[in-house]
Structure formats: C-alpha cells, structure tokens
Amino acid sequence: MTQMSLDLSGKTALVTGGSRGIGKAVALALARQGAKVAICGRKQENLNKAVEAFQEDGLEVSAHMANVGKPDQVTPLFQRIESEFEKLDILINNVGMNILTPAITQAEPALWDKIIETNLKGPFLTSGQAVGLMKKAGKGKIINISSIAARKATMGMGIYCVAKAGVEMLTRVLAVELARDHINVNGIAPCMVKTEFSQPFWSNSTMLQEITNTIPMGRIAEADDLVGTALYLASDLSDFVTGEIITVDGGAMA
Numbered sequence: 016m017t018q019m020s021l022d023l024s025g026k027t028a029l030v031t032g033g034s035r036g037i038g039k040a041v042a043l044a045l046a047r048q049g050a051k052v053a054i055c056g057r058k059q060e061n062l063n064k065a066v067e068a069f070q071e072d073g074l075e076v077s078a079h080m081a082n083v084g085k086p087d088q089v090t091p092l093f094q095r096i097e098s099e100f101e102k103l104d105i106l107i108n109n110v111g112m113n114i115l116t117p118a119i120t121q122a123e124p125a126l127w128d129k130i131i132e133t134n135l136k137g138p139f140l141t142s143g144q145a146v147g148l149m150k151k152a153g154k155g156k157i158i159n160i161s162s163i164a165a166r167k168a169t170m171g172m173g174i175y176c177v178a179k180a181g182v183e184m185l186t187r188v189l190a191v192e193l194a195r196d197h198i199n200v201n202g203i204a205p206c207m208v209k210t211e212f213s214q215p216f217w218s219n220s221t222m223l224q225e226i227t228n229t230i231p232m233g234r235i236a237e238a239d240d241l242v243g244t245a246l247y248l249a250s251d252l253s254d255f256v257t258g259e260i261i262t263v264d265g266g267a268m269a
Contacts, residue, residue, distance in 0.1 A: 019251045024049030027100040027152075028249070031083050031141060032110035033076075034061035036210035037160060039068065040238035041107055041245045046074040048246060050105065053096055055079040083110050083141050084132035093144040103148035105249045108138035108159045108182075111175075111212065119173040127174055134178035135185065142189055146198065154197035158248045159186050160241075161204040163264050179204075183260050190258030199257040201248045206264035208236040232265030 028045045032038040033054025046052045046069065054076055056062050062078040069076040077099060081092040096103060112133045116122045138159050149155025164172055165179035183202055190200040207213050207226055217223045217235060227234060244261050247253055262268055 019254075021048055021246050021250045021252065023105075023246075023250060026050040026104040026249075027053075027096075027102060028105035028107065029053045029055065029096055029103060029141075029145070030107040030109055031055050031137065033107070034058070034065040034078070036109075036212055037205075037208055037238045037241055038107065038109035039065050040242055041109065042076065043069065043072065043074065044242040044246055045105065045107075045249060046076060047072070048250075050249075051075075051100060053077040053079060053099065055081045055083065055092055056110075057082050083108075083137035086140055089140045089144055093141075093148070097148055100148075102152040103145055104152050104155055106141060106145040106149075106155070106157045107245065107249075108141055108157065110134075110137050111160065111162075111179075113172055113175040113212070115171040115215065116173060117171065119177075122174060130174040131178050131181075134175065135181040138182055138185060142185075142200075146193065146196070149198050150196055154254075155199070156249050156253070157189065157193075157198065157200040158245060159183075159200070159202040161186070161202045161260055163204050163206050163262065163268055165204060165260075166268065186260060187258045194257055199248070199253060201253070201256060201258070202260040203241055203244050203248070204260050204262045204264070205236050205241055206230060206267045208238055208241070210238060230265040230267045231269065234265065236263065236265065 028050045030038050030042040033042040034056035081088045161182045162179045164176045165183045186202040
C-alpha cells in the first residue's frame with residue numbers, strides 16, 4: 016500500500032480570497048504542511064495584513080490583487096502563478112460575498128449579477144485557468160467552498176443560496192469532466208463561520224442565538240474548523256474522492 020499523508024511539500028497552491036477569514040486560515044494551513052502558497056484578494060490592504068501573518072509564522076506567501084469574477088483579471092493572475100510556480104497542484108475557490116436582500120423578486124438585476132459573478136462565475140473562471148497548470152503537474156485538487164445555504168433557503172440570502180447551489184453542481188460537473196486528467200474536484204459546505212463576511216449575523220446577539228439553536232454542537236463555526244477537511248481534500252489521502260461536498264456544520268443539516 017502506498018504511504019499517504021497530509022504532507023504537501025513540493026506542492027503549489029492558490030487560495031482565492033486568501034487574505035482573511037476561511038481563505039487565510041486554509042492558506043496558512045497549506046503552507047504549514049509544506050506547500051508553496053499564493054493568495055489573491057480584491058483589497059491590497061487585506062493582502063498586506065495576510066502577508067504579515069504569514070511572516071509572523073515564519074512562512075512565505077505570494078499575494079496578488081485580483082477580482083476572480085472578472086476574466087480580464089483572472090487571466091493575468093494565472094499568468095503570474097505560472098511564471099512563479101510553473102505548475103499548480105491545489106486551487107481553493109474560497110471567494111464569496113453576499114448582500115442581504117428582502118426577496119429575490121425585489122432584487123435589482125445588477126445585484127443578482129454581482130453576487131452570482133463573485134460566488135459562481137469566479138470558481139468557473141479560476142478552475143478553467145487552473146486545469147492547464149494542473150495537467151502540467153500530472154494531477155490536481157480543486158476545492159470549492161460552498162455553504163449549507165446551497166441546500167437550505169434562508170431569508171435575506173436568496174441570491175447567495177442560488178449561487179452556492181450552482182457551486183455545488185459546478186463541483187460535480189468538473190469532477191466528472193476532469194477525472195481522467197487525475198484532477199479531483201470537491202467542495203466544503205460549512206454552516207455560518209465567524210468571519211467578517213458573516214459579522215452582520217453573529218454580531219447581533221438575538222440572531223446569533225437563533226442560528227446557534229439550529230446547530231447541535233451549540234456554536235457557529237470558526238475558520239479553523241474547516242482546515243482539517245481542506246487539508247484532507249488537498250492531500251493524497253483523498254486521491255479517490257471526487258465530486259463530493261463535505262458538510263462541516265456541527266450537525267445543523269442532520
């Protein structure tokens with residue numbers, strides 16, 4: 016039997032939205048396991064803070080400013096990744112955004128486009144660019160960060176729910192299409208995670224209690240709660256796992 020481990024030495028990884036929250040936690044974990052890591056984000060200030068966090072941990076990271084929902088920014092991003100790494104082994108599609116809306120039918124088309132572009136078009140674009148670099152490596156791992164909102168409609172988050180449902184189907188489609196290229200495509204679906212993204216919810220004590228009441232483990236997730244699953248999917252431990260969405264929600268969907 017081939018010996019397998021979480022060791023990612025010699026691997027290269029790109030984490031979108033890697034400057035904070037879930038993306039930052041996963042990026043740091045990948046680097047601690049030996050991977051060469053690049054992160055991208057839309058704000059230079061956040062990228063600078065992330066670089067500082069890596070340096071404090073004695074780790075290196077390359078940071079790139081890019082909006083992954085824009086083709087004219089994704090292409091040069093991957094050109095820089097290829098120039099720096101020559102190949103890509105791991106892609107973490109983590110970027111996400113939401114703007115609360117009373118109802119989908121009341122949302123402006125521009126708002127629909129913005130949320131879909133970031134949450135769904137982004138992983139579509141980056142995955143397409145990553146495939147060529149992963150073929151150079153001979154194999155690859157694409158990990159899409161979804162949400163239990165993909166399977167559980169939530170008031171105020173309708174467009175986000177639709178976008179994340181699309182991410183889960185995109186994961187399965189890519190898994191089928193890329194299997195013969197030895198590229199595994201999987202997803203992680205957390206419950207609410209305590210990050211800046213979800214602050215409007217967890218900073219409200221009443222709303223936080225209502226959410227916590229739906230989680231058997233009695234709390235919302237921390238970004239680090241997703242790290243173990245991400246490392247498993249990024250490593251050779253999951254080489255025969257593809258097209259799966261692993262739920263990390265403290266039992267909420269159970």
